[in-house]
Amino acid sequence: SHLSGEHPLHSTGVADSPMLKALTGRQPQHRPVWFMRQAGRSLPEYRAAREGIGMLESCLTPQLAAEITLQPVRRHKVDAAIFFSDIVIPMKLAGVDVDIVPGRGPVLGAPVRTLEDVAALPELEDSALDPIREAVALTVAELGDTPLIGFAGAPFTVAAYMVEGGPSRDHLRPRTMMHADPEAWEALGRWAARTSAQFLAAQVEAGASAVQLFDSWAGSLGEADYRRFVMKHSAFALQQVEKYGVPRIHFGTGTAELLPAMHEAGADVMGVDYRLPLDEAERRLGGGVPLQGNIDPALLAAGRTALFAHTDRVLEAGNAAPTHVVNLGHGVPPSTDPTVLTDLVEYIHTSTRK
Ligand code: 1CP
Numbered sequence: 580s581h582l583s584g585e586h587p588l589h590s591t592g593v594a595d596s597p598m599l600k601a602l603t604g605r606q607p608q609h610r611p612v613w614f615m616r617q618a619g620r621s622l623p624e625y626r627a628a629r630e631g632i633g634m635l636e637s638c639l640t641p642q643l644a645a646e647i648t649l650q651p652v653r654r655h656k657v658d659a660a661i662f663f664s665d666i667v668i669p670m671k672l673a674g675v676d677v678d679i680v681p682g683r684g685p686v687l688g689a690p691v692r693t694l695e696d697v698a699a700l701p702e703l704e705d706s707a708l709d710p711i712r713e714a715v716a717l718t719v720a721e722l723g724d725t726p727l728i729g730f731a732g733a734p735f736t737v738a739a740y741m742v743e744g745g746p747s748r749d750h751l752r753p754r755t756m757m758h759a760d761p762e763a764w765e766a767l768g769r770w771a772a773r774t775s776a777q778f779l780a781a782q783v784e785a786g787a788s789a790v791q792l793f794d795s796w797a798g799s800l801g802e803a804d805y806r807r808f809v810m811k812h813s814a815f816a817l818q819q820v821e822k823y824g825v826p827r828i829h830f831g832t833g834t835a836e837l838l839p840a841m842h843e844a845g846a847d848v849m850g851v852d853y854r855l856p857l858d859e860a861e862r863r864l865g866g867g868v869p870l871q872g873n874i875d876p877a878l879l880a881a882g883r884t885a886l887f888a889h890t891d892r893v894l895e896a897g898n899a900a901p902t903h904v905v906n907l908g909h910g911v912p913p914s915t916d917p918t919v920l921t922d923l924v925e926y927i928h929t930s931t932r933k
Contacts, residue, residue, distance in 0.1 A: 581822045588788045588825065592724030598658040599726055601902040602789055602826035602848055604869055610894065610903055610931035611658035612924055613728070615830075616910030617651035618663045621917050624650050634679035635671055638664045639710045645717035652725055655921045656928075658904075659726050659789070662715060662782055666732025666793060667740065669778040672711075673703040675741075683746060690744030692756065694763040703774045708781040719786035726789060729782030733794030733831070734771035734812035735805075741767065750799045757808040768812040776819035783823045790820055791828040791850065794841070795909075798833020798852075805837050810844050817845035828871055832909050838863050853877075853908025856892075858899035870900040873908040879915045879923075886919065887926055894931065 580589075587593040597607035619625055628647055629637055637643050647663040667677050667685040676688030691697060719727050735753070740746070742753040757764045779790050792813060800809060817827050829841050830850025842849050842864055851860040851872035860870060878889045890905075897903030905927050911920065 581824070582784070586788075587719050587722070587726065587786050590724070593726050593788055596658065596724050596726055598904065599788060599826070601904045602828070602869060604901050606902065606933070608933060609928045610897070610905050612905035612927045613657040613659040613661065614651070614655075614907050614911050614920060615661070617655065617657060617661060617920070618647050619911065620913035621911050621915040621920070622650055622654065623917075624654070634665065634681070635668070635677075638668050639671075641710050641714035641717055644710075644714040645721070648714075648718045648727070649721055651920075652722065654917065655924045657725075657924055659728050660718065660722055661728045661791070662718065662730060662787065664711065664714075664730070666730075666737055668711070669703055669708075669731065669774040670737070670741070672707040673774060674701040680745075685740045686745040687741060690752075691738075691741040691767060692752070692763075694760065694766060697763055697766040697770060700767075700770050703777050705777065705781075708777065711778070711781050712785040715782050715785035715787060727782075727787045728789045728791055728828075729779055729787030730791045730793055731775035731778045731816065732771075733792045733797065733809075733829075734768050734775060734816065735800070735809045736794050736796045736831075737771040737775060738764075738767050739796050739799075741771070750796050754799065754804065757804060761808070764808060768809070769815075772812040772815040775816045779816065779820045780823075783820055783825055787825065789826045789828065791830055792816060792846070794829070794831040794834070797831035797837055797841070800837070802836050802840060805840050810840055813841070814844040821845070828904075830871070835860075835863070839865070842868060848904065850906065851908070857896040857903065859896075861899040867901060869902045869904070870897060871904040871906050873906065874923075876907045876909055876912050876915075879907075879912065879919055883919070883922065886923065890923065890926065891930075894927070 597611040600607040828848040829846030832852040835855040848869045853875035
Protein backbone atom coordinates (compact mmCIF):
# COMPACT_ATOMS: atom_id res chain seq x y z
CA SER A 580 0.00 0.00 0.00
CA HIS A 581 1.07 3.58 -0.58
CA LEU A 582 -0.21 4.46 2.91
CA SER A 583 1.67 3.74 6.15
CA GLY A 584 0.45 0.93 8.41
CA GLU A 585 -0.81 3.48 10.94
CA HIS A 586 -2.88 5.42 8.40
CA PRO A 587 -6.46 5.98 9.66
CA LEU A 588 -7.90 4.30 6.57
CA HIS A 589 -6.41 1.04 7.85
CA SER A 590 -8.63 1.22 10.96
CA THR A 591 -12.14 -0.18 10.54
CA GLY A 592 -13.54 2.74 12.57
CA VAL A 593 -12.60 5.18 9.82
CA ALA A 594 -12.90 2.80 6.85
CA ASP A 595 -16.46 1.83 7.87
CA SER A 596 -17.54 5.28 9.08
CA PRO A 597 -20.71 6.65 7.44
CA MET A 598 -18.57 9.16 5.51
CA LEU A 599 -16.16 6.62 3.99
CA LYS A 600 -19.01 4.21 3.25
CA ALA A 601 -20.96 6.86 1.36
CA LEU A 602 -17.88 8.11 -0.51
CA THR A 603 -17.18 4.56 -1.71
CA GLY A 604 -20.76 3.70 -2.68
CA ARG A 605 -21.54 1.48 0.32
CA GLN A 606 -24.76 2.06 2.32
CA PRO A 607 -23.99 4.00 5.52
CA GLN A 608 -25.66 3.74 8.97
CA HIS A 609 -27.02 7.26 8.48
CA ARG A 610 -26.45 9.84 5.78
CA PRO A 611 -23.13 11.54 6.57
CA VAL A 612 -22.96 15.33 6.68
CA TRP A 613 -20.20 17.93 6.84
CA PHE A 614 -20.10 21.57 5.78
CA MET A 615 -17.70 23.44 3.56
CA ARG A 616 -16.20 26.23 5.74
CA GLN A 617 -17.45 24.46 8.88
CA ALA A 618 -14.32 25.80 10.58
CA GLY A 619 -14.34 29.55 10.51
CA ARG A 620 -15.99 32.72 11.55
CA SER A 621 -19.41 31.27 12.37
CA LEU A 622 -17.79 29.75 15.49
CA PRO A 623 -17.00 31.92 18.55
CA GLU A 624 -14.25 29.46 19.53
CA TYR A 625 -12.67 30.03 16.09
CA ARG A 626 -12.75 33.79 16.52
CA ALA A 627 -11.16 33.39 19.96
CA ALA A 628 -8.42 31.06 18.69
CA ARG A 629 -7.62 33.40 15.78
CA GLU A 630 -7.55 36.59 17.93
CA GLY A 631 -4.58 38.66 16.74
CA ILE A 632 -3.22 35.91 14.48
CA GLY A 633 -3.21 36.28 10.70
CA MET A 634 -4.92 33.71 8.48
CA LEU A 635 -1.73 32.36 6.88
CA GLU A 636 0.07 32.20 10.22
CA SER A 637 -2.88 30.25 11.68
CA CYS A 638 -2.71 27.76 8.82
CA LEU A 639 1.04 27.30 9.26
CA THR A 640 0.99 26.84 13.05
CA PRO A 641 0.33 23.09 13.38
CA GLN A 642 -1.23 23.12 16.90
CA LEU A 643 -3.59 25.96 15.94
CA ALA A 644 -4.56 24.53 12.55
CA ALA A 645 -5.33 21.18 14.24
CA GLU A 646 -7.39 22.85 16.99
CA ILE A 647 -9.43 24.88 14.48
CA THR A 648 -10.00 21.77 12.33
CA LEU A 649 -11.37 19.90 15.38
CA GLN A 650 -13.68 22.66 16.65
CA PRO A 651 -16.67 22.02 14.34
CA VAL A 652 -16.38 18.24 14.82
CA ARG A 653 -16.67 18.61 18.61
CA ARG A 654 -19.47 21.13 18.41
CA HIS A 655 -21.65 19.89 15.55
CA LYS A 656 -20.88 16.11 15.49
CA VAL A 657 -20.34 16.30 11.75
CA ASP A 658 -19.22 13.08 10.04
CA ALA A 659 -15.94 14.46 8.71
CA ALA A 660 -13.37 17.09 9.48
CA ILE A 661 -11.99 19.27 6.70
CA PHE A 662 -8.40 20.31 7.19
CA PHE A 663 -8.15 23.98 8.16
CA SER A 664 -5.92 25.57 5.55
CA ASP A 665 -6.42 27.50 2.35
CA ILE A 666 -6.00 26.95 -1.38
CA VAL A 667 -3.18 29.55 -1.43
CA ILE A 668 -1.06 27.77 1.22
CA PRO A 669 0.94 25.69 -1.33
CA MET A 670 1.71 28.92 -3.22
CA LYS A 671 2.83 30.57 0.00
CA LEU A 672 5.01 27.57 0.91
CA ALA A 673 6.60 27.66 -2.54
CA GLY A 674 7.67 31.24 -1.80
CA VAL A 675 5.11 33.22 -3.81
CA ASP A 676 4.33 36.65 -2.34
CA VAL A 677 0.70 36.10 -1.27
CA ASP A 678 -1.37 37.10 1.74
CA ILE A 679 -4.96 36.60 2.86
CA VAL A 680 -6.44 40.01 3.50
CA PRO A 681 -9.30 40.06 6.07
CA GLY A 682 -12.65 40.68 4.43
CA ARG A 683 -11.19 40.24 0.97
CA GLY A 684 -9.30 36.99 0.45
CA PRO A 685 -6.04 35.99 -1.25
CA VAL A 686 -4.00 38.88 -2.70
CA LEU A 687 -0.68 38.48 -4.55
CA GLY A 688 2.20 40.96 -4.38
CA ALA A 689 2.49 40.74 -8.17
CA PRO A 690 0.03 39.07 -10.56
CA VAL A 691 1.29 36.29 -12.88
CA ARG A 692 0.39 37.26 -16.46
CA THR A 693 3.19 36.38 -18.87
CA LEU A 694 5.31 33.36 -19.73
CA GLU A 695 8.22 35.10 -17.99
CA ASP A 696 6.11 35.53 -14.83
CA VAL A 697 5.27 31.82 -14.89
CA ALA A 698 8.87 30.78 -15.54
CA ALA A 699 9.95 32.83 -12.51
CA LEU A 700 7.56 30.98 -10.15
CA PRO A 701 9.42 29.03 -7.46
CA GLU A 702 8.87 25.28 -7.19
CA LEU A 703 7.29 23.90 -4.02
CA GLU A 704 9.94 21.98 -2.04
CA ASP A 705 8.56 18.87 -0.41
CA SER A 706 10.12 19.79 2.96
CA ALA A 707 8.21 23.10 2.97
CA LEU A 708 5.05 21.00 3.50
CA ASP A 709 6.26 19.76 6.91
CA PRO A 710 3.97 22.12 8.92
CA ILE A 711 1.04 20.70 6.93
CA ARG A 712 2.07 17.10 7.67
CA GLU A 713 2.49 17.96 11.34
CA ALA A 714 -0.93 19.65 11.57
CA VAL A 715 -2.63 16.72 9.82
CA ALA A 716 -0.92 14.19 12.12
CA LEU A 717 -1.98 16.15 15.24
CA THR A 718 -5.53 16.36 13.89
CA VAL A 719 -6.03 12.68 13.04
CA ALA A 720 -4.54 11.67 16.41
CA GLU A 721 -7.54 13.44 18.04
CA LEU A 722 -10.24 12.52 15.52
CA GLY A 723 -10.72 8.84 16.36
CA ASP A 724 -13.19 7.29 13.92
CA THR A 725 -14.05 10.58 12.20
CA PRO A 726 -12.25 10.87 8.86
CA LEU A 727 -10.24 13.92 7.85
CA ILE A 728 -10.76 15.35 4.37
CA GLY A 729 -7.69 16.88 2.77
CA PHE A 730 -8.16 19.42 0.00
CA ALA A 731 -6.53 21.61 -2.58
CA GLY A 732 -7.62 24.29 -4.97
CA ALA A 733 -8.03 23.05 -8.52
CA PRO A 734 -5.55 24.54 -11.01
CA PHE A 735 -8.09 26.88 -12.64
CA THR A 736 -9.31 28.37 -9.36
CA VAL A 737 -5.74 28.78 -8.05
CA ALA A 738 -4.55 30.24 -11.36
CA ALA A 739 -7.51 32.61 -11.40
CA TYR A 740 -6.21 34.25 -8.19
CA MET A 741 -2.65 34.31 -9.57
CA VAL A 742 -3.56 35.93 -12.88
CA GLU A 743 -6.04 38.41 -11.38
CA GLY A 744 -3.75 39.08 -8.42
CA GLY A 745 -6.73 38.76 -6.07
CA PRO A 746 -10.43 37.85 -5.88
CA SER A 747 -12.56 38.78 -8.88
CA ARG A 748 -16.11 38.19 -9.96
CA ASP A 749 -15.84 37.04 -13.57
CA HIS A 750 -12.23 35.83 -13.78
CA LEU A 751 -11.86 37.68 -17.08
CA ARG A 752 -8.05 37.82 -17.10
CA PRO A 753 -7.41 34.06 -16.80
CA ARG A 754 -10.16 33.36 -19.33
CA THR A 755 -8.57 35.84 -21.74
CA MET A 756 -5.06 34.45 -21.12
CA MET A 757 -6.07 30.92 -22.20
CA HIS A 758 -6.84 32.23 -25.67
CA ALA A 759 -4.38 35.12 -25.96
CA ASP A 760 -1.32 33.31 -24.61
CA PRO A 761 -2.06 29.57 -24.49
CA GLU A 762 1.62 28.80 -23.87
CA ALA A 763 1.74 30.89 -20.70
CA TRP A 764 -1.62 29.46 -19.60
CA GLU A 765 -0.38 25.91 -20.15
CA ALA A 766 2.76 26.55 -18.10
CA LEU A 767 0.75 28.13 -15.28
CA GLY A 768 -1.80 25.30 -15.33
CA ARG A 769 1.00 22.77 -15.00
CA TRP A 770 2.62 24.68 -12.12
CA ALA A 771 -0.69 24.91 -10.27
CA ALA A 772 -1.49 21.23 -10.93
CA ARG A 773 1.90 20.05 -9.61
CA THR A 774 1.65 22.26 -6.55
CA SER A 775 -1.92 21.21 -5.71
CA ALA A 776 -0.97 17.54 -6.21
CA GLN A 777 1.93 17.89 -3.75
CA PHE A 778 -0.36 19.57 -1.20
CA LEU A 779 -2.92 16.76 -1.53
CA ALA A 780 -0.30 14.02 -1.29
CA ALA A 781 1.21 15.54 1.86
CA GLN A 782 -2.21 15.58 3.57
CA VAL A 783 -3.07 12.03 2.52
CA GLU A 784 0.30 10.60 3.55
CA ALA A 785 -0.02 12.31 6.94
CA GLY A 786 -3.48 10.85 7.59
CA ALA A 787 -6.28 12.36 5.46
CA SER A 788 -8.77 9.64 4.37
CA ALA A 789 -10.43 11.50 1.49
CA VAL A 790 -9.67 14.55 -0.61
CA GLN A 791 -11.69 17.31 -2.17
CA LEU A 792 -10.50 19.31 -5.15
CA PHE A 793 -12.15 22.76 -5.00
CA ASP A 794 -12.68 24.29 -8.42
CA SER A 795 -14.85 26.98 -6.90
CA TRP A 796 -14.72 29.30 -9.90
CA ALA A 797 -14.88 26.72 -12.73
CA GLY A 798 -18.48 27.79 -13.28
CA SER A 799 -17.22 30.91 -15.03
CA LEU A 800 -15.99 28.69 -17.88
CA GLY A 801 -17.92 27.30 -20.81
CA GLU A 802 -17.62 23.55 -21.30
CA ALA A 803 -15.45 23.89 -24.43
CA ASP A 804 -12.86 26.02 -22.62
CA TYR A 805 -13.01 23.76 -19.58
CA ARG A 806 -12.26 20.70 -21.71
CA ARG A 807 -9.58 22.42 -23.79
CA PHE A 808 -7.69 24.47 -21.20
CA VAL A 809 -8.50 23.23 -17.71
CA MET A 810 -9.58 19.61 -17.47
CA LYS A 811 -6.17 18.00 -18.00
CA HIS A 812 -4.64 20.06 -15.20
CA SER A 813 -7.35 19.02 -12.73
CA ALA A 814 -6.99 15.44 -14.01
CA PHE A 815 -3.27 15.57 -13.25
CA ALA A 816 -3.86 16.67 -9.63
CA LEU A 817 -6.50 13.94 -9.15
CA GLN A 818 -4.33 11.25 -10.80
CA GLN A 819 -1.38 12.03 -8.55
CA VAL A 820 -3.34 10.84 -5.50
CA GLU A 821 -5.03 7.86 -7.17
CA LYS A 822 -2.35 5.47 -5.92
CA TYR A 823 -3.38 6.06 -2.29
CA GLY A 824 -6.87 4.73 -2.89
CA VAL A 825 -8.59 7.58 -1.02
CA PRO A 826 -11.92 8.78 -2.44
CA ARG A 827 -11.65 11.98 -4.46
CA ILE A 828 -14.45 14.57 -4.37
CA HIS A 829 -14.57 17.24 -7.08
CA PHE A 830 -16.55 20.40 -6.36
CA GLY A 831 -17.25 23.71 -8.03
CA THR A 832 -20.02 26.32 -8.08
CA GLY A 833 -22.20 27.10 -11.07
CA THR A 834 -20.98 23.87 -12.69
CA ALA A 835 -24.30 22.37 -13.84
CA GLU A 836 -22.99 22.29 -17.43
CA LEU A 837 -19.55 20.99 -16.42
CA LEU A 838 -20.48 18.05 -14.18
CA PRO A 839 -19.77 15.28 -16.72
CA ALA A 840 -16.40 16.82 -17.69
CA MET A 841 -15.42 17.35 -14.05
CA HIS A 842 -16.32 13.72 -13.34
CA GLU A 843 -14.30 12.54 -16.35
CA ALA A 844 -11.31 14.43 -14.93
CA GLY A 845 -11.01 11.57 -12.46
CA ALA A 846 -13.33 12.16 -9.50
CA ASP A 847 -15.04 9.41 -7.50
CA VAL A 848 -17.70 11.69 -5.99
CA MET A 849 -19.17 14.86 -7.47
CA GLY A 850 -19.93 17.89 -5.33
CA VAL A 851 -22.96 19.83 -6.55
CA ASP A 852 -23.77 23.43 -5.72
CA TYR A 853 -27.22 24.58 -4.58
CA ARG A 854 -28.45 25.62 -8.02
CA LEU A 855 -28.96 22.12 -9.46
CA PRO A 856 -31.16 19.50 -7.76
CA LEU A 857 -29.23 16.31 -7.00
CA ASP A 858 -31.55 14.08 -9.04
CA GLU A 859 -30.92 16.29 -12.08
CA ALA A 860 -27.16 16.23 -11.38
CA GLU A 861 -27.28 12.43 -11.25
CA ARG A 862 -29.22 12.34 -14.53
CA ARG A 863 -26.60 14.56 -16.22
CA LEU A 864 -23.85 12.26 -14.94
CA GLY A 865 -25.57 9.22 -16.42
CA GLY A 866 -26.13 7.51 -13.06
CA GLY A 867 -23.98 5.51 -10.67
CA VAL A 868 -22.01 8.46 -9.29
CA PRO A 869 -22.06 9.21 -5.50
CA LEU A 870 -23.00 12.84 -4.91
CA GLN A 871 -22.25 15.47 -2.29
CA GLY A 872 -24.41 18.50 -1.61
CA ASN A 873 -26.38 20.73 -1.76
CA ILE A 874 -28.36 22.60 0.89
CA ASP A 875 -28.65 26.26 -0.09
CA PRO A 876 -26.54 28.27 2.41
CA ALA A 877 -29.20 30.99 2.28
CA LEU A 878 -31.62 28.63 4.05
CA LEU A 879 -29.39 28.56 7.16
CA ALA A 880 -30.82 31.96 8.05
CA ALA A 881 -34.43 31.20 7.03
CA GLY A 882 -35.55 29.53 10.28
CA ARG A 883 -35.63 25.82 11.22
CA THR A 884 -38.98 25.09 9.56
CA ALA A 885 -37.95 26.33 6.12
CA LEU A 886 -34.45 24.86 6.50
CA PHE A 887 -35.64 21.39 7.46
CA ALA A 888 -38.29 21.35 4.70
CA HIS A 889 -35.58 22.29 2.19
CA THR A 890 -33.30 19.61 3.69
CA ASP A 891 -36.05 17.00 3.19
CA ARG A 892 -36.12 17.88 -0.51
CA VAL A 893 -32.32 17.61 -0.74
CA LEU A 894 -32.37 14.20 0.99
CA GLU A 895 -35.16 13.02 -1.31
CA ALA A 896 -33.31 14.18 -4.46
CA GLY A 897 -30.17 12.51 -3.08
CA ASN A 898 -31.95 9.15 -3.31
CA ALA A 899 -31.28 9.31 -7.06
CA ALA A 900 -27.56 8.77 -6.38
CA PRO A 901 -26.10 5.43 -5.24
CA THR A 902 -24.99 7.21 -2.05
CA HIS A 903 -25.21 10.79 -0.83
CA VAL A 904 -22.96 12.89 1.42
CA VAL A 905 -24.94 15.85 2.71
CA ASN A 906 -23.26 19.24 2.51
CA LEU A 907 -24.12 22.82 1.66
CA GLY A 908 -24.09 24.02 -1.93
CA HIS A 909 -21.17 26.28 -0.95
CA GLY A 910 -19.49 27.44 2.28
CA VAL A 911 -21.06 28.33 5.63
CA PRO A 912 -21.73 32.10 5.63
CA PRO A 913 -19.73 33.77 8.47
CA SER A 914 -22.96 35.24 9.92
CA THR A 915 -24.50 31.79 10.47
CA ASP A 916 -25.88 30.98 13.95
CA PRO A 917 -23.83 27.88 14.83
CA THR A 918 -26.71 26.31 16.79
CA VAL A 919 -28.57 26.03 13.48
CA LEU A 920 -25.74 23.88 12.09
CA THR A 921 -25.70 21.64 15.17
CA ASP A 922 -29.46 21.13 14.92
CA LEU A 923 -29.23 20.48 11.18
CA VAL A 924 -26.66 17.71 11.70
CA GLU A 925 -28.91 16.07 14.29
CA TYR A 926 -31.94 16.42 12.03
CA ILE A 927 -30.14 14.74 9.13
CA HIS A 928 -28.79 11.94 11.30
CA THR A 929 -32.16 11.17 12.90
CA SER A 930 -34.21 11.37 9.76
CA THR A 931 -31.88 9.07 7.78
CA ARG A 932 -30.86 6.52 10.48
CA LYS A 933 -31.31 2.94 9.31
O1 1CP B 1 -10.23 35.72 8.38
C1 1CP B 1 -10.66 34.59 8.09
O2 1CP B 1 -11.25 33.86 8.92
C2 1CP B 1 -10.37 34.13 6.71
C3 1CP B 1 -11.51 33.50 6.01
C4 1CP B 1 -10.99 32.21 5.40
C5 1CP B 1 -11.13 30.92 5.93
C6 1CP B 1 -11.82 30.51 7.21
C7 1CP B 1 -10.23 32.11 4.21
C8 1CP B 1 -9.78 33.23 3.34
N1 1CP B 1 -9.93 30.78 4.02
C9 1CP B 1 -10.45 30.03 5.03
C10 1CP B 1 -10.32 28.57 5.24
C11 1CP B 1 -10.54 27.70 4.09
N2 1CP B 1 -10.37 28.04 2.79
C12 1CP B 1 -10.89 26.34 4.20
C13 1CP B 1 -10.95 25.65 5.53
C14 1CP B 1 -11.72 24.53 5.88
C15 1CP B 1 -13.23 24.62 5.96
O3 1CP B 1 -13.91 24.53 4.92
O4 1CP B 1 -13.76 24.65 7.09
C16 1CP B 1 -11.00 25.86 2.88
C17 1CP B 1 -11.38 24.48 2.44
C18 1CP B 1 -10.67 26.94 2.02
C19 1CP B 1 -10.57 26.83 0.56
C20 1CP B 1 -10.72 28.07 -0.25
N3 1CP B 1 -10.07 29.26 -0.12
C21 1CP B 1 -11.51 28.13 -1.42
C22 1CP B 1 -12.31 26.98 -1.95
C23 1CP B 1 -13.58 26.83 -1.17
C24 1CP B 1 -14.64 27.88 -1.44
O5 1CP B 1 -15.06 28.52 -0.47
O6 1CP B 1 -15.02 28.04 -2.61
C25 1CP B 1 -11.37 29.40 -1.98
C26 1CP B 1 -12.02 29.94 -3.22
C27 1CP B 1 -10.46 30.11 -1.15
C28 1CP B 1 -9.98 31.48 -1.34
C29 1CP B 1 -10.32 32.33 -0.17
N4 1CP B 1 -9.66 32.25 1.03
C30 1CP B 1 -10.22 33.09 1.93
C31 1CP B 1 -11.32 33.75 1.28
C32 1CP B 1 -12.23 34.78 1.91
C33 1CP B 1 -11.38 33.24 -0.03
C34 1CP B 1 -12.42 33.60 -1.11
C35 1CP B 1 -12.16 34.94 -1.71
C36 1CP B 1 -12.99 35.19 -2.98
O7 1CP B 1 -14.19 35.52 -2.87
O8 1CP B 1 -12.44 35.06 -4.10
